[in-house]
Amino acid sequence: MINKSNSRINVCLAQTDPKMGDLEKNIENHINIISSAKNKGAEIVIFPELSLTGYFLKDSVYDLGVDINSDEAAVFQPLYKISEELNITVIAGFVEKDADFNFYNSTFCVSNGKLINVHRKVYLPTYGMFEELRYFKQGDGFDVFDLNGVKISVLTCEDAWHLSSSYIAVNKGAHIIIINSASPARGITAGLNKFNSTNMWEELLSVIAFYYKCYVIYVNRVGFEDGIGFSGGSCVINPSGNIESKMDYIEAEEIITELNLNLLNNERFKTPLLRDENLNLTLKELESIIDNNKVK
Amino acid sequence: MNHKIELPKIDELNFPLIYKHLGNFIKSEVLKAGLKSVVLGLSGGIDSAASCFLAVSALGKDNVTALIMPYESSSKSSIEDALKVVNTLGIKYYVSDISNQINEYFKNETDETERSENADATDGIVLKLRKGNKMARERMSILYDYSYKLNSLVLGTSNKSELLLGYGTLYGDTASALNPIGDIYKTQIYQLAEHLGIPKTIINKPPSADLWEGQSDESELGFTYKTADDIMYLLIDKMYKPEVVISLGFEENIVNNIYKRIKKSQYKRRMPLIAKVSERTINIDFRYLRDWS
Structure with missing residues (x-):
């Protein structure tokens, strides 16, 4: 159980290499990781985007969709069960199907055996190597949910590239923004010991954490799908914008790291950007932008 | 930076x-195929050497087999250089000379039997090209036979420059199950080779397909790899239009020539076209990754 009074949470970042299209194998792997994380004191285990299915699914989206509010959710029962037995929170990615047969790139949060949140990815990249809009429907918002007094918001990969997403999340009260992703490694630069895509991510995560004064937990996957390698590098960035824990760019591994939420108190007092944020001004400007666009 | x-x-x-x-x-791709080893053709050139070094680092020396497949006109130094790779890495290898098959097939062919309608035909060149293509496909055919025999995947050795320029034989040297260097330009292959520790003689010799004596990639292409790679990086990786690349100071006729070559060879980089008849057609709207299996 997370206890806000001591302001510390043990989080496990599970940087996995999901097996393409194999729900059963992936569930088994999730369970193994959750058990071992619990033994090491983790209270939350976070997996990457589409961790239960793999990423470049193409037509197999059709075969993997699960309506989490119907009997089909039974397939995830082993995960609910272990969450309840071990009194632990699990955040994992899956293909969601709704009652009207729309598919979503979704992430569930199950805590102590109960489903407490589902985030449907809002910004679905459909350019370059990506074709998510071909298969998935867009989600319609960014929730903030309460985990024993700690406010959490989940953004999935491309969601985080739109700075408005994290703006909404922190202004809705998020202390921790969890970003799960399946980001392909791409682009090299002389003199840089990481892929360009990784470099962009690290800059972005640091900006979100520092300017929105929140913890950012980034969990990216590794492994290859048809020659495309995912760039790992999962990490925790604190509200000072500093990387607290960082994982390998290539290997599957897990780390357990302790977040000290006192740092939020400290940073938000010293640099009260959120306190001073003028939501009315933003709203007024947004309305005028939308109005102007309508005229055009 | x-x-x-x-x-x-x-x-x-x-x-x-x-x-x-x-x-x-x-x-990861070899394991997903349910196998543990690869086989590749070693020409004595830098590309196949680089693929071979990478394969050994990934799978261990016992899981990489090299095939050296010389033709009678192949330069002696090519075979020596291929053996240098094999010996440096300590891997198994086989030598399969392809001269007999090639000579037998072409024994009644002379330059007079060339197909005159071939637009690129100049005296004597068509038979030479046909022989070169046939050699590349003979080697492919042997590699795929060994692939079955050794229960190994065929590892590709074509770099990004030659794939883009179409400087390779369809179903010949461009054929493979997986290619670790297909997104790396020739100029970068040299840099990679230095770090991989590939023998210097291989790095320092001029690039050649070695399909006939004295063949040189760069004199055949009419530009150096360095120039082509600088241009293709802007055209392909950066998506600059040819006129923008020219405006940056690159020679107009080379940029246009390269762009034309890339477009003209697109067919070499794709699967055969299938006429759509049904409601769900392979690779058109029957869409799965190869890793789907």
Whole structure:
């Protein structure tokens, strides 16, 4: 159980290499990781985007969709069960199907055996190597949910590239923004010991954490799908914008790291950007932008 | 860090990551195929040497087999260089001379039997090209036979420059199950090779397909790989239009020539076209990754 009074949470970042299209194998792997994380004191285990299915699914989206509010959710029962037995929170990615047969790139949060949140990815990249809009429907918002007094918001990969997403999340009260992703490694630069895509991510995560004064937990996957390698590098960035824990760019591994939420108190007092944020001004400007666009 | 827009160099800082990345690619795709080993053709050139070094790093020396497949006109130094790779890495290899098959097939052919309607035909060149293509396909055919015999995947050895320029034989040297260096330009292959520790004689010799005596890639192409790679990096990786690349100071006729070559050889980089008849057609709207299996 997370206890806000001591302001510390043990989080496990599970940087996995999901097996393409194999729900059963992936569930088994999730369970193994959750058990071992619990033994090491983790209270939350976070997996990457589409961790239960793999990423470049193409037509197999059709075969993997699960309506989490119907009997089909039974397939995830082993995960609910272990969450309840071990009194632990699990955040994992899956293909969601709704009652009207729309598919979503979704992430569930199950805590102590109960489903407490589902985030449907809002910004679905459909350019370059990506074709998510071909298969998935867009989600319609960014929730903030309460985990024993700690406010959490989940953004999935491309969601985080739109700075408005994290703006909404922190202004809705998020202390921790969890970003799960399946980001392909791409682009090299002389003199840089990481892929360009990784470099962009690290800059972005640091900006979100520092300017929105929140913890950012980034969990990216590794492994290859048809020659495309995912760039790992999962990490925790604190509200000072500093990387607290960082994982390998290539290997599957897990780390357990302790977040000290006192740092939020400290940073938000010293640099009260959120306190001073003028939501009315933003709203007024947004309305005028939308109005102007309508005229055009 | 260098912010000028130019072909990025593989250097001592990014090499460790690229090395590990390519090794993991080979390992992961071979394992997913339910196998543990690869077979590849070693020409004595830098590309196949690079693929071979990467394969050994990924799978271990016992899981990589090299085939050396000389033709009677292949230069002696090519065979020596291929053996240098084999010996440096300590891998198994086979030598299969392809002269008999090629000569038998072409024994009644002379330059007079060339197909005159071939637009590129100049005296004597068509038979030479046909022989070169036939050799490349003979080698492919042997590699795929060994693939079955050794229960190994065929590892590709074509670099990004030659794939883009179409400087390879369809179903010949461009055929493979997986290719670790197909997204790396020739200029970068040299940098990669330095870091991989590939023998110097292989790195220092001029690039050649070695399909006939004295053949040189760069004199055949009419430009150097360095120039082509700088241009293709802007055209392909950066999506600059040819006129923009020219405006940056590159020679107009070379840019246009390269762009034309890339377009003209698109068919070599795709699967055969299938006429759509049904409601769900392979690779058109029957869409899965190869890893789906």
